Amino acid sequence: MKLTHILEARQFKDAILREIFSLADEMKLFDKTNLTEKERKRCHKLKLSSQPRKKIMACLFYEPSTRTRFSFESAMKTLGGEVISTESAGMFSSAAKGESLADTVRVVSGYADVIVLRHNKEGSAKEAARYSRVPIINAGDGPGEHPTQALLDLYTINDELKRIDDLKIAFVGDLKYGRTVHSLVYLLANRKNVEFYFIAPQPVKLPEEIKNYLLEKNIKFTEIENEEGLEIVLRNCDVLYVTRIQKERFENEKEYEKCHGVYIIDSRHVCLMKKNSIIMHPLPRVDEISIAVDDDPRAVYFRQAANGKYIRMALLKMILDPENI
Amino acid sequence: MKLTHILEARQFKDAILREIFSLADEMKLFDKTNLTEKERKRCHKLKLSSQPRKKIMACLFYEPSTRTRFSFESAMKTLGGEVISTESAGMFSSAAKGESLADTVRVVSGYADVIVLRHNKEGSAKEAARYSRVPIINAGDGPGEHPTQALLDLYTINDELKRIDDLKIAFVGDLKYGRTVHSLVYLLANRKNVEFYFIAPQPVKLPEEIKNYLLEKNIKFTEIENEEGLEIVLRNCDVLYVTRIQKERFENEKEYEKCHGVYIIDSRHVCLMKKNSIIMHPLPRVDEISIAVDDDPRAVYFRQAANGKYIRMALLKMILDPENI
C-alpha cells in the first residue's frame, strides 16, 4: 500500500496496520547479531534505494523533542538514508523572522524527500501537507495528534499481548493535552471490541470532541475520577497507559499543581493488576510512575520506546521506497 | 578552474560563472527520476570522491538560518559528503566562552574539509579565511555579503530569462542591511549593460559605498522613493528583487516601524509588470509580497530557493573535488 502524508492516527485501517507491523518486525533484523546470509540479503533490500543519491529526511522541530527526533533519525540512518535537522526551529529559523509555515515547508520540500514536523500548534501538519511537495510526517502538533507514537504504542500492545482487538485499556494522567492519548484512542477506535477507561484530574479530562467521536462510533468508555474507581480499573484492564502532566501546556502554575501528582502509579497499584497486563508510558516520565515499578515484567515502557525506531523505519520505507519492499 | 574560499560576490568573473552554472545544471540530474544509464554514470562522477574517506563540511552558524543551512547540508549529502553542524554557534560554542573566531576556525579546520560560515559581523568570512587551513564559504556575514545567494540569484535569472546581461533590475526593500542585495549588485556590476533601480525607505537606503562602486564603474542606477516612481520601474524592469525589512538589524523598534510595510508588492503592482519579467525574493518573506502573487507565473521565488541546492552542489564539487568534474 502507498503511504504519503502521515497526519493523524485515524488514517490507519486494518490492512495498512498489518503491513506496517509486519515490516517493523522485519526491521528488528538490523539490530540482530550473527545474521544468516538470507537475513543479510533481506536487510540489504529493506534499506532505502540510494540511486542516484541517498534519500534525505528533514526534521523540522519547532518544539524540542530529543527522543522523537533521535528515534526518527536513527531509523532513517539505519535504512541508509540521510538527515538534515533543526532541533528548535521556532527559535532558530525563519519562523522567528515571521515566515509562515507554508513558505518554510515549500522551501524545505526542495531540500528533502520527506519532512518530519513537530510543531506547537494543532493542525500544523495538515497545513504543512497542503503546501509541501514531499510527504509530511506529523511528529506531534501541539495538543493535536502524534500518529507515529500511536502506531508504536499499538505495535507494542501487539508485541506484548499478541492482539490489538478485544482490549480493555485505561488511560491515566493528562488526557486533555496528551496528544499521544488522543492519537491512540483514535487508532484503537478503529479496532474491534476495545473498551476505554479514562482517569484524569478535572482540569485535564479528555476533550469532548474525542468523547463524541467514541459515542458516535458506539464505543464503550468510562470516565473515572476517584481512587476507588482506579482500583477497579487496575484489576480489570489489559493495558494501563500512563502519561505525564505536561507542565509546559499550562498557562497557570496553580492549575498545574492541582493536577500534578494526583495519580502516581506505584507498586501498590501494580500488584492489583492482572498477570498478563502491561503498563505503558510514552515517556518522558517525571514521577507519575514510581521507579520501583520499572523492574516489574509488566512495565514495558522502555521496550515501547525502542519499538519507536522499528515503526518509523517501516513508515519511512513505505513512504520513500515502496517499490522495494 | 580552482575555487578556494568563497568570500564575496565580486570574485566571480564571467568564465567561472559559466562553469558554475553549467555544473549546477547538471546537478539537477540528482533529483530526476528514471535516469538513463549515461545520466546515472554522470551522477556517480559528480559525487565527491570518498576515498579514503568521505569529505566533511562543517556548518558554523553564529546566526541561525535553517534555510541556508539546510540548503548547504542537502547539497553536501546529495553529493555523498558528510556534515558536522552547529545551528547557533554564538550561543552554544566557545564563542560564548570568549574564544576568538581565529582560534575557532583553526580548530574546526582540523575536523572538516570545508567550513560554511554564517556570522553576524561584517568581514568575518575574510577574517576566518586568514586562519583556516581549509576553504571558507561565506554564508552571510552580518550586513556584509552572502555570495552564494547572489550566485543562486543570478543562476535563477539565467534559468528564467536565458540571459545574465542586458538586464533592468529593481531592488525593493531593505537595501542597507540586505546583504543578498549587496552581493547581487556586486555580481551584476561585472555583467554587461545592467541597469539598476533602488527603491527603499529613507533609513534603509543603499549604502554609499556600493553607490560609489557603481559610479566608479560607470554603471547606470537610479534611486526612487515615491510610489509613482515605483510604478514606472515596475513597467520597465526585467527583474523585481524584493527583500524583507530585517527587524533584527534595527536597534530601535520605531525606526523599524517606519520602514516596514512601506512597499508591499501585491497583484496591483504585478499587473503593471512585463509579461516576461520575474519577481524574486531571497526569503524568508513576511508580508512584503502578498501571497496572492504566489501563483503568478512571474513569481519565481520558490524555484529560486530550490536552485540554492544546485548552486551549492556545484560550488562544493569545484572546491572539494575539482579533479573529477
Next chain:
Amino acid sequence: MKLTHILEARQFKDAILREIFSLADEMKLFDKTNLTEKERKRCHKLKLSSQPRKKIMACLFYEPSTRTRFSFESAMKTLGGEVISTESAGMFSSAAKGESLADTVRVVSGYADVIVLRHNKEGSAKEAARYSRVPIINAGDGPGEHPTQALLDLYTINDELKRIDDLKIAFVGDLKYGRTVHSLVYLLANRKNVEFYFIAPQPVKLPEEIKNYLLEKNIKFTEIENEEGLEIVLRNCDVLYVTRIQKERFENEKEYEKCHGVYIIDSRHVCLMKKNSIIMHPLPRVDEISIAVDDDPRAVYFRQAANGKYIRMALLKMILDPENI
C-alpha cells in the same frame, strides 16, 4: 583489548594506552593524500563495519561544546559511522520536562551503539553507565573528568616529546574546576617519574582530593602561587599546560575577576622555557596565552586539538569494532 565505557582517565593503564596511541597514529592515514594501495586497504579495514547497518553514535550534550562535539562527530564520520546529535540537551530535551538521566539513557541506548555524554553534573557519566545498554563515553561531566581530552593530551605529549614518562609538567590556571587538568593528572599519575607543578590563584587551586591521591601514590608535586615560583618552573618544565579560568563555573563575578588574568603566558615567559619543551592548552583560550606565542614552535595547542580526532577515532574503533583491528 576490549573497551566498553570510558568514564575516567584512571582506567587507562600502560598496555591499553600503547594500543590506543598506536591506533591513533594509524588514523592519521585518513587525512593523508596520495595513499599507497597498502595504506588504502588499511584505511578500509580501520573503518567501522557497516554490516548489516552503519554504527550510530549519539551525542548527548547537556552543556554545549562545539569543539568536542565536532571532534567526536568528525571522528565517527571519518570511520564511516553515523551520528545523531543534540547540542543543548539540557535546554531542548526531556530533561527540561523533568526526565531523569537514567530514563534518557535507557531510551537513547535503543537508538545508538555508543553514547557520548557531556553533562554539567559531576558523576553523570558513571550514573549513565549504570543504565545504558551501550557504551558511554564521558565527554566531560561538570568539574569532574574529561578522559578523552586527557588521552589526546598525553598522545600529544608523546607525539611531541617522544615519551610519556620522565616528565616535569606544570599546570597553570583554573585547577579547581578544570576537569581536563584533573583527568590528565590522574592519567599521568599512572606513569613513571612524573613531577607536577600546580600554579593557580587561591580560589581555583587543585582540589584536596587530587592532592591526596598524589600523596597516597607518593608522587612528587609542588604548589606555587607567586610569579617568582612560576619563573623557576618555566625554566624547568617539559610541558606547560595552561587552562582558561572558566567564568561559567563561578557563581559570583567578583570571585571570577580575582582569578582571571592573574597568570597570562606571553613571550617573556616563553623565552624562559627550555628549547625542547611544549606549551599546551585544551582550548578554548580567552587571553591566558598571548597570541604572540602562537607562532612559537613550542606552542602545540592547535596540533593538540587536531589530535583529538585521531584519539577519538581510535577509541570508537576499539569500542565498536574491536574484531577488525
